[in-house]
Amino acid sequence: MSVAVASGTRRTERYRVRPRAAGIARALGLFVASALTLVYLLGPVCWMVSSSFQNEAEITSVPPHWIPDHPTLRNFEAIVERPSRAVTYETRSKIDPVSGGYIPSTARNLLPAMGNSLIVAGAVVLLNLLAGVPAAYALAKIHFRGRASSIYFILSTRVVPDIALVVPFFLFIRKLGLLDNLISLIVTYLAITVPFTVFILVNYFEALPDELDKAARVDGCSRLQALLHVYLPLAVPSLVAVTLFAFLASWNEFLLALMFTQTIASQTVPIVVASFASDFTISFSFINAAGVIAVIPPVILALVFERYIVSGLTAGAVKG
Amino acid sequence: MARIRFDKVTKRYGGVVAVDRLDLEIRDKEFLVLLGPSGCGKSTTLNMIAGLEDLSDGDLYFDDEIVNFMPPHRRDVAMVFQSYALYPHKSVRDNIAFGLKMRRLPPDEIAARVREAAERLEIAHLLDRRPHQLSGGQRQRVALGRAMVRRPAVFLMDEPLSNLDAALRITMRAEIKQLHRTMGTTFVYVTHDQAEALTLADRIVVMKDGLVQQIGTPDEIYERPRNLFVASFLGNPPINLIEGRLVRRADGADFRRNGAAIRLSAAAVARLDALAEGRTLTLGVRPEDVHAPAAMAADCVLEGTVRSVLPVGSDQYLGIAFDDRELFFRVGKGLAHQPGETVTLALDTARLHWFDPETAEALAS
Numbered sequence: 001m002s003v004a005v006a007s008g009t010r011r012t013e014r015y016r017v018r019p020r021a022a023g024i025a026r027a028l029g030l031f032v033a034s035a036l037t038l039v040y041l042l043g044p045v046c047w048m049v050s051s052s053f054q055n056e057a058e059i060t061s062v063p064p065h066w067i068p069d070h071p072t073l074r075n076f077e078a079i080v081e082r083p084s085r086a087v088t089y090e091t092r093s094k095i096d097p098v099s100g101g102y103i104p105s106t107a108r109n110l111l112p113a114m115g116n117s118l119i120v121a122g123a124v125v126l127l128n129l130l131a132g133v134p135a136a137y138a139l140a141k142i143h144f145r146g147r148a149s150s151i152y153f154i155l156s157t158r159v160v161p162d163i164a165l166v167v168p169f170f171l172f173i174r175k176l177g178l179l180d181n182l183i184s185l186i187v188t189y190l191a192i193t194v195p196f197t198v199f200i201l202v203n204y205f206e207a208l209p210d211e212l213d214k215a216a217r218v219d220g221c222s223r224l225q226a227l228l229h230v231y232l233p234l235a236v237p238s239l240v241a242v243t244l245f246a247f248l249a250s251w252n253e254f255l256l257a258l259m260f261t262q263t264i265a266s267q268t269v270p271i272v273v274a275s276f277a278s279d280f281t282i283s284f285s286f287i288n289a290a291g292v293i294a295v296i297p298p299v300i301l302a303l304v305f306e307r308y309i310v311s312g313l314t315a316g317a318v319k320g
Numbered sequence: 321m322a323r324i325r326f327d328k329v330t331k332r333y334g335g336v337v338a339v340d341r342l343d344l345e346i347r348d349k350e351f352l353v354l355l356g357p358s359g360c361g362k363s364t365t366l367n368m369i370a371g372l373e374d375l376s377d378g379d380l381y382f383d384d385e386i387v388n389f390m391p392p393h394r395r396d397v398a399m400v401f402q403s404y405a406l407y408p409h410k411s412v413r414d415n416i417a418f419g420l421k422m423r424r425l426p427p428d429e430i431a432a433r434v435r436e437a438a439e440r441l442e443i444a445h446l447l448d449r450r451p452h453q454l455s456g457g458q459r460q461r462v463a464l465g466r467a468m469v470r471r472p473a474v475f476l477m478d479e480p481l482s483n484l485d486a487a488l489r490i491t492m493r494a495e496i497k498q499l500h501r502t503m504g505t506t507f508v509y510v511t512h513d514q515a516e517a518l519t520l521a522d523r524i525v526v527m528k529d530g531l532v533q534q535i536g537t538p539d540e541i542y543e544r545p546r547n548l549f550v551a552s553f554l555g556n557p558p559i560n561l562i563e564g565r566l567v568r569r570a571d572g573a574d575f576r577r578n579g580a581a582i583r584l585s586a587a588a589v590a591r592l593d594a595l596a597e598g599r600t601l602t603l604g605v606r607p608e609d610v611h612a613p614a615a616m617a618a619d620c621v622l623e624g625t626v627r628s629v630l631p632v633g634s635d636q637y638l639g640i641a642f643d644d645r646e647l648f649f650r651v652g653k654g655l656a657h658q659p660g661e662t663v664t665l666a667l668d669t670a671r672l673h674w675f676d677p678e679t680a681e682a683l684a685s
Contacts, residue, residue, distance in 0.1 A: 211405035214372050217392040218399040218476075219466070220422030229418075233409045 045295075052076070052289035059285045075289030078107045104276045104283065109264045110290055113272040118297065120182055120268060121250040124189045128197045128246040129239065131190070136201030137227045141213050151202060154195045162192065162255060170259050184260040185268065189253060193246045200245070204238035205231060240308035248298055269294045322382060322396070322473035322506045323348050324369060329378035331364050331530075338364040340530040341378070351500050351507045353517040356527035357553070362510045365527070366476050369508060371395050382473075393422070395474075398467035402479040404459045406451040406466075412438075413447040416465045423470075430469075437465040457488045464499070475500075477509045481516065493519050514554045518542065526550050543671075548680040551604050551673055557637065559604045560647040563677055566597050572619070575603055580643040585619035588669045592683060601683070604673035607637065610649045611666040620667040622647075626657050638663065 046066070051059045053071045138144075139151055169188050178184040208231060216226035232239070254270040261267045273294060276287050302309065324346040331339040339361040346352050354362035367373040368380060371392035379386050387395060398419070406415050413434060420430045438444040441461040451459055460480065467475060480496070481489045497520055500507050511517055517524050518538045526533040526541060526549075534546040545551035551559050564577035566589065573589045575582040582603070592601075610622075627646050628639035636653055639646045640663065649665055657663060674683040 209403060209405065211401045211403050212407065214367075214370070214392075215399065215401060215405035215407075215466075216418075217372065218370050218397060219419035219470075220393045222391070222393060225422065229422075230407055 048288045048291050051285050052292045054285050056283055056285050059288075075283075075286045076293075078286060079110050079290065079293065081108075104286065106272060106275045107286070107290075109267065109272045109275070110269070110293065112264050113267050113269045114293070114297070116182060116264075116266060117251055117268040120185045120189065121247045121297075123182075123186045124193060124250040125243050125246045127186070127190055128193055128242060131194055132197035132201050132242060133232070133235075133239075134224075134227065135198050136205050137223075137231060139198070139202045140205035140208075141210065141231075142223075151199070154198050157191075158195045165191075166255060166259055169256065173260055179260055180262040180266045181260075182266050185250075185253075185257060185266065188256050188260070189246075189250045192253075193249050197242045197246060200242055201235070201238055204235055208234055237308040240305045244301060244305060244309065247301060251298060324474065324506065324508070325381040326365075326368075327379040327381065329368065329380055330376050331361070331368060331373060332376040337530050339368070342530075342532060344525060344532065344535070346506060346508060349504055349506055351497075351509065351520060351522045353521035353524045354508065354510045354527060355512070355514060355517040355524050355553070356533075357512055359529075360527040361530040362512075362525075362527050363478055366399075366478055366508060366510045369474065370397050370399050370476055396472050397474040397476055398470040398472035399476040399478065400463045400467050400480045402482050404451075404463040404483075406459055406462055408451055410450075411447065412443065412449050412451070412454070412462050415451065415462055416447075416469055419466060419470045433469040433471075434465075437469045440468075441465050456484055457492070460484060460492060464496075468499070468503070471503075471505075473505060475503070475505050475507045477507065479511055480509075481511075482513070489516075496520060515556065518554070526553060528553075544682070545604075545673065546682050548602065548604075548675050548677075551675070551682075555606055557607055557648050559606050559673070560649075561675075562603045562605075562642060562645060562647065563600055564603065565600055566592070568597055573597075575601075577643045577645075580624070582642075582667065583619075583621045584672075585669060588620050588667075588672055592674060600677055602675040602677045604675060605647070605649075605667055606671065606673075607648050607650045609668040609671040610651065611668065612651060612655060620669050620672070622665045622667055624663065624665075626659050626661045626663055628659060629657055638665075640665070 047064075050066055050068065052075055053073070054065065054068045055070065055072055055074065058065055058068060058070065135154075139147060165188075169191075173179055173184040173188070176184075178187070212230050212234075213226050216230045217223070221229060251268075252270060253268070254274070257268045257271050258274075261271055264272075273287065273290050276282070276290060324344075326342045326344040329339060329342045330337065342361075342365065344365075354365055356362045364373055368375060371387070371390055371394075375388050380388055382395070407418065410418065416434045416437060417430050420433060425433075434447070435444070438447055441464060443458060443461045443465065446454060446458060446462070451462065454462065460483075463480070477496070481492050484492060493516060496509075500520075509517075509520060518541075521538050523535060523537055524541050525535050528549050534541055534550045536544075541550060542554050545554065548561065552561065562575075562577060562582075564575050564582075566584075567574045567576055568589075572583065572585045572587075575584055622640070622642070624640040624642055624647070626638055627641045630637040630639065630648075631653070634653070635650050636655075637648050637650055638657060639648055651657075651665075675681065676683055
């Protein structure tokens with residue numbers, strides 16, 4: 001009898017609380033998966049930061065030192081110091097190869113290149129917004145003949161891989177006399193980024209109710225005012241997504257920059273950093289220091305817009 | 321002062337005709353309701369008044385001025401939308417003030433108007449909230465306020481009550497009617513709810529498939545529908561429509577459908593010409609147009625078997641078998657009927673509606 005009662009109680013109360021073991025296993029599983037993902041994503045970044053403070057001897061030691069024994073700022077100094085201390089073929093032999101210090105001859109180019117990159121990326125972001133926002137508003141809210149095909153046409157320009165465009169772009173840029181000029185990069189990056197910008201914004205604007213547009217226009221707004229007063233404030237997450245996308249695309253672009261730039265007058269960060277690896281000798285610690293500096297602007301941008309990033313990216317991708 | 325006149329206005333979307341050669345004059349200070357099922361062109365008509373849709377053909381006049389391509393912000397109209405269309409990023413105060421700011425009114429004038437409207441609509445305590453913090457009814461009031469403060473010549477409303485629950489809808493109906501009286505401006509109101517139209521309108525325009533079916537006062541539309549569509553669209557539960565033939569008798573006629581018959585007096589068929597005899601006709605009888613059998617002085621009589629009894633609180637509806645059809649009639653609660661019983665009901669002679677089933681037009685009204 002008592003056994004029957006006991007088993008009966010057990011059955012009715014079985015799901016009253018979450019089974020303890022299952023709860024722990026679940027939490028543990030999630031923790032391990034998150035930890036592995038974090039290690040995978042952050043490991044290289046941490047190593048880059050750590051090794052940028054090490055000298056060449058320490059960076060190549062086995063086992064690697066995650067925390068430098070003798071932290072040094074030499075790599076960073078080489079980037080910001082005066083050009084007169086730059087190492088050339090003649091002077092490099094005076095440097096002790098064991099302690100490292102193979103500072104490449106183009107080290108002093110990094111900061112000017114960052115300036116170039118910022119100008120290009122900033123201009124591309126600005127022009128993307130100036131062109132993309134009105135275009136997306138028109139495509140999303142004004143019903144005209146050929147609207148859908150316009151959207152597909154804009155997107156279809158991105159079906160062609162960039163590498164296939166390099167030669168036509170090059171001929172075009174040369175004809176315009178824009179080789180080794182920042183404008184060449186701005187123009188070509190716009191051709192690459194604007195279609196995506198329009199696509200992301202069209203999706204976002206389409207999800208905003210048409211009636212808001214109608215209400216604004218009845219309330220006394222012209223089309224442009226409806227866009228400025230009603231849609232732009234609501235579209236901030238998608239504008240952030242577009243800004244980040246255009247900035248990062250321009251900041252990281254390598255192939256076209258390699259073709260169109262020749263001197264530090266127009267070279268961007270990826271070109272200059274790549275040149276460090278093709279110098280007489282390679283200093284990994286120095287390259288990592290350059291990498292640390294090169295990621296600072298995108299990281300700052302991401303921190304500033306952190307609040308909007310996730311909602312902006314998903315809003316661009318998923319309707320409604 | 322705002323008279324609106326449609327002169328053969330057509331609106332096409334690609335190959336689809338949304339509004340077909342509409343001729344309509346909306347009088348100054350009138351409360352006009354555009355009524356019809358979804359897709360009948362009523363919202364398109366409203367949007368054309370607002371300037372939100374271009375005309376494909378014809379002319380639209382405000383008073384004597386043609387406004388075909390006048391942009392919305394130049395027209396002196398305000399609009400209330402079904403979804404309220406409040407600006408989510410603005411406070412209630414800024415939502416209401418937005419139209420005035422765009423028209424560059426002085427700030428103290430704006431503040432005064434917003435306060436006045438908010439007090440009238442009893443939303444003064446909500447002015448600093450955001451739309452998402454409001455209930456549906458409160459949002460509706462903000463949308464009304466936003467239109468009110470503009471003091472427009474024409475007030476446009478696109479199904480403004482559809483998103484509210486039933487009880488609130490009745491209250492807001494009364495308030496909108498009151499608003500029309502005090503504002504003294506032209507109201508154009510779109511709805512698919514016939515009860516709303518009958519309550520609010522000075523005149524109703526019934527539309528279907530882009531064509532006007534009938535224009536008239538609520539009484540005209542309800543009492544003398546011009547065709548089968550108008551007859552069946554207004555009234556809840558809907559009018560009973562029966563197809564049958566008229567067979568003359570010495571003292572009147574029988575309306576027969578196979579074995580079943582309604583006995584009609586001479587007076588009831590007097591309005592039908594001789595042609596009607598022997599042809600198939602459609603007879604319309606509204607559920608409320610019957611009398612209890614006690615009042616047997618009436619001379620149009622329907623006899624039938626009760627198939628269902630549906631009490632609705634104040635009254636009850638009887639479902640009565642008529643040939644293969646079931647007709648519904650409203651009778652007092654006092655009558656106790658059971659399914660299966662035979663009842664005799666007297667029809668209101670003056671309120672029978674006759675239609676030609678082929679053209680769907682009313683035969684005599």
